[in-house]
Amino acid sequence: MKKGRAELVCTGSELLGGKLNLYAPLFAERLAPLGFALGREQSCGDSLEEIADAMKGALKRSGLVLVCGGLGPTFDDLTRQAAAAALRRRLIYSKDCARILAFNYGLKKLPPNFKNQCLLLEGAKPLENSNGTAFGQVIRRGGKMLVLLPGPRQEWEPMFPNFLDEEIRAAFRRPPVSVVKLRAAGLWETQAEKLLRPAMRRFPGLGFTILAGPGTVEFHISGADGGAVAGAAAVCRRLLGKALYGEGETTLAAAAGEKLKAAGKTLACAESCTGGLAAELITDIPGSSDWFLGGAVTYSNTAKSGLLGVRAATLRKHGAVSAQTAREMAAGARRAFGSDYAFSTTGIAGPGGATPGKPVGLVWFGLAAPRGVKVFSRQFRGGRRQVRACAANCVLDELRKILK
């Protein structure tokens, strides 16, 4: 068994049907500062044998096993029973848990379905749930730790700062894994890999992960040696240069927004092919109303003329997907909203709409600033969603680059 290896078991038949399991990265992030890396993730249906089998396998391979879900009050919540079977331990009714639940819910007598939630594995330590009725449980055996957690994120997440960080640290005393996340835009995953290879060679003891988004690339540098991680991050920052737009959990829109806010400037936009996506990325940021005045989604030519003042002659002569239209859209948005800066997008997101000389994926952009309007174009690959996402990120990237 490798030291510092953890495993995650997610339960719920819906995870094998239609629901996306979004938990592995969230748990990985929680575990790194505690000195653990995820070695495997398993998703199981709501079956006692299945969950018990997954748990047993995980406990054989790993020092720390987290099981998420199946602690509710209903018939298909079987994680407690599965853990009892896997560890061959009894389930014991906890009067303390019953008292806490009754107090929290202002009940004199617990209804029957709460009683199932007061069953603890023999020797388990209960973890109070600040957002629900299911207790978590920590069970230690032979230098290993099994943790049972409720399924909903808002229920298990607070258990880390409240109890688990301390429990895990005290039990294992592992050095934290340092993680630096660098975010870049305007380069492909393969370009990024090539660019960063020198850093990866120079720090062979560290973990490097490259994650590609639409027009963006994320690098994670991780390792127990915090100095080496910081050193590698410094090298990577230099190698990335202007492509680096931020670190941690930031976004392109947030990077542009911070610059605007610092300069006391405002932004507006005019979108055709991105159809509201760029505005959505901007307004997703709390407080964006401080610097974002609004946007126009002008899907029709009439809207381009009526709201933004794009001339009918421009649309007739050059078409909606053209440098000239992009220019007039950006200038028009800046005028209509009275903002300092404005950008525009007009292109062919597909699958239909291509014309000779204007293939699917072609997008024209305009960037209007106090000193004038700049236009440029890109040819993106992929389906409708990919083209739109790349276009929105591309114009936000150019915007944050022209801002001081």
Added chain:
Amino acid sequence: MKKGRAELVCTGSELLGGKLNLYAPLFAERLAPLGFALGREQSCGDSLEEIADAMKGALKRSGLVLVCGGLGPTFDDLTRQAAAAALRRRLIYSKDCARILAFNYGLKKLPPNFKNQCLLLEGAKPLENSNGTAFGQVIRRGGKMLVLLPGPRQEWEPMFPNFLDEEIRAAFRRPPVSVVKLRAAGLWETQAEKLLRPAMRRFPGLGFTILAGPGTVEFHISGADGGAVAGAAAVCRRLLGKALYGEGETTLAAAAGEKLKAAGKTLACAESCTGGLAAELITDIPGSSDWFLGGAVTYSNTAKSGLLGVRAATLRKHGAVSAQTAREMAAGARRAFGSDYAFSTTGIAGPGGATPGKPVGLVWFGLAAPRGVKVFSRQFRGGRRQVRACAANCVLDELRKILK
């Protein structure tokens, strides 16, 4: 071993770091018509022992095991070697594969990194890759089947219709699992569960899954008995009544769009708190330009007045988040874009912005139709993203309900 049980093994260290694994639902959907349900999903890092161990476990429990990823040309592509170790079979260089690759890429001699991709497990059948260089492999042993697939979706997905559907059907001859997906809006997951309980009781042999989205609920009914699935679906449709907005892969925006298109009518919108999200959901639909004219994202009061003609007195007297402003925004959008219908959203997405009597999550909506404007409000729970997503879905749901 349960018949018709399949397992999925996904490889790639990034799946345990920061990348979401989106594959389980996609594979579940591919496998249902072949008579298989996913019994477990495992995500492993790029380690030969780890992948081999996950494969061995899966093959013990299941008749069909799919392994996705790790077939590329580089040092960390170890799935072929792991399968050889797990099955104790040799890897053999395939001249046929080499010939196909050389032909596809117009090469006389294969470069060394292509050679690794010509290694087949003894007795394996190669699956040609129409979008990449990695062959898939099908290995049969003792009534079971192991399938190795390349990681990128655009590479493994076409292998199903091209080869795998036929291979799996011929090997197992299982009756397909029928699946019906019903989509509803305007009710909570718990309400939906209560509403549908009679159908679940009446068809105990079927699988029912309830998936909650922001303001939407999805029901999957599945089973080998197609007649029973159709019968249960009919009962559920009746129980859901007007809450049912579509079936299969449709969305609320698409449901509204189909009605608009059929009636030859057009739509526009004015968004404040949803900040472009509603327009984005609409323009995500290919061909939406036939009936969607555009939208205004009016984050500032000036934009509300300038673009939509909301009166300064209305904003002053009632505030931006009010029935009156929602009404003038919707009417203004209908006028500005010249559309038959228009909707508006104005609310407090949070975390800031609450005022006495106007808590975070309060959203006012307007729906402008040829016969007049209707306004209504909702109080949503959750964080900024959840409030925005619920608000966008809520107004699209009301829109599709008022359309004939």
